[in-house]
Amino acid sequence: AGTVNPLLLFDEIDKLAYDVHGDPAAAMLEVLDSAQNNSFTDHFLELPYDLSQCLLMTTANDADRIPGPLRDRMELIEVPSYLxxxxxxxxxxxxxxxxxxxxxxxxxxxxxxxxxxxxxxxxxxxxxxxxxxxxxxxxxxxxxxxxxxxxxxxxxxxxxxxxxxxGPVKYRQEPAAAEERIGAVTGLAWTPVGGETLEIEVSAMPGKGHLQLTGQLGDVMQESARAALTYVRAHAAALGVEPDCFDKIDVHIHVPEGAVPKDGPSAGIAMMTALASALSGVPVRAGLAMTGEITLRGHVLPIGGLREKLLAAVRAGITTVLLPGKNRDSLHDVPQQVLDALRITFVNEARDVLEHALAQSPVQDGGAVLPDGEAGHAAVCH
Structure with missing residues (x-):
């Protein structure tokens, strides 16, 4: 470079490979650590070199795949996806x-x-x-x-x-559902290549109280599904569902595109809404998507990747999006043209989600009162 303070760029550091021949992350640790890189020694040249004056930069597609010790020594700069x-x-x-x-x-x-x-x-x-x-x-x-x-x-x-x-198109963007559906909700997901819509389907059938999860769901997403089911069971009466109904049915939650692994807690409120819809028989509003984590007490927790998720909603023709109330301050990163294309509703509790998501779900006294709820669950439980 002809200078002692060049810019050194390490491209795609999240792709570091580990094998029996060595750990490249250990060598990178010496380079990136300001307390050690003043006497970095290359094992091939066997000569020490002072890297402390160099400006060091790295790139990565997925920051979560950067080894922890390296990530702790970096200042992360998020570069958003293109519109x-x-x-x-x-x-x-x-x-x-x-x-x-x-x-x-x-x-x-x-x-x-x-x-x-x-x-x-x-x-x-x-x-x-x-x-x-x-x-x-x-x-x-x-x-x-x-x-x-x-x-x-x-x-x-x-x-x-x-x-x-x-050849034929490789990727198809499924449009938003034009009709109200029972037991089906559109969620929003973040991936390293941008945001995606995530269809969540729930089916209930006579059985013995088992929960089946399919669609290559990761551990965190499976736990989120169980938390959503527990919340619905705890508030069954408010949903017009008999509490002892759950011992007589099996519940199946499926997320399509089974060949694609999925994980994360942000589909919690979508799973909860799909469960409530399937068990009560009340359809979910058309043109609606949602994202947010749910707790057993029904609190809606904030999520990440909001910009990419809203971009995915616009591409799919979604008109209304439910977001956690604690994500209100995160909208400053979202382009105005995206905000203008969506009607965004902030929710803090599960009952707020059901009030806005279900076609017939007025919320009264802290619980969702669903008209004709008995008829809805009768088809499932009896």
Whole structure:
């Protein structure tokens, strides 16, 4: 570098591998620890070097996968995912021109309109950044270059041509439910590639009081499901469900896309609402999504990843979102255009959730009083 104080960037430090040949995190610990890096010794050169004057930076896709001792010595800077409009502009101004030049195309050889660009972003990429989008645009440019070589001087990209060149869409955004449903709720989830909607389904059937969980749920999410069921059992009378009904039924909670592992506590209020709906027979309002952790006493606790979750709600056509009241201050990170597209309701207790989520759930005296509740649970319990 020619200087004693360069900028050293370690890319994707969360991908460190561990095997019998050694632990790279131990070496990185010496580099990143300001108390040790003034005499860092490389094992290959066997020469000490002073790294204390270097500006050290690392990148990671998932901060939770960075080894704890390393993470404790870092100042974390969250870089939010791109908005859809931002991806469109980046693709127009930078990615597409770069790929056209790289593949020997002139500006007049390939025309890509906004409709096709939207299809490429929504149907062939699922990411927080634009790396995969650039690869997809590169594939399109290579296909177009082949046609130019064969004699066609101008190629107009169309939806049919996208399918012909890239195959059927790889990712489909399921739209929000247009009708009220019993025992089905839309939750919101955070992933390293952005936010996602999470469908939660509950079915009750004659049985012996067993709870079955499917959909590759992690330990924390399973505990959240059990806490939600316990809350519903404790407030069965307020929901119009006979308390002894639970010994006569089995409850099955399923989260679709079973091949995808899922974990975390933020689906607690969604599971609780789905259980209350399935057991009482009262449908959940259409166009509604929610996220929040629930306690046995019915308190709604705050969650993380709020920006990405609300972006996912907008993409899915959700109109109303229930959020924990303690997340009110977290909205400053959410773009105004996202807030304008949603009606956000803050809830602090489980009864507030049921009041806003169920189609017939007025809350009176601390409990949800559901009209025709006896008819709702009669189909399940008898």
């Amino acid at each position: 859809f409009d931002e991806k469109m502009e980046i693709a127009r101004r930078h990615l597409l021109p770069r790929q056209m030049e790289k593949n020997g195309l002139k500006r007049t050889n390939l025309r890509v309109d906004d409709r096709c660009l939207m299809r490429l972003i929504e149907g062939y990429t699922r990411e927080a950044g634009v790396r995969q989008l650039e690869r997809v645009l590169g594939s399109v440019c290579r296909k177009a270059a082949c046609e130019v070589v064969e004699g066609r001087q101008r190629v107009q990209l169309s939806l049919a041509r996208i399918t012909e060149w890239l």
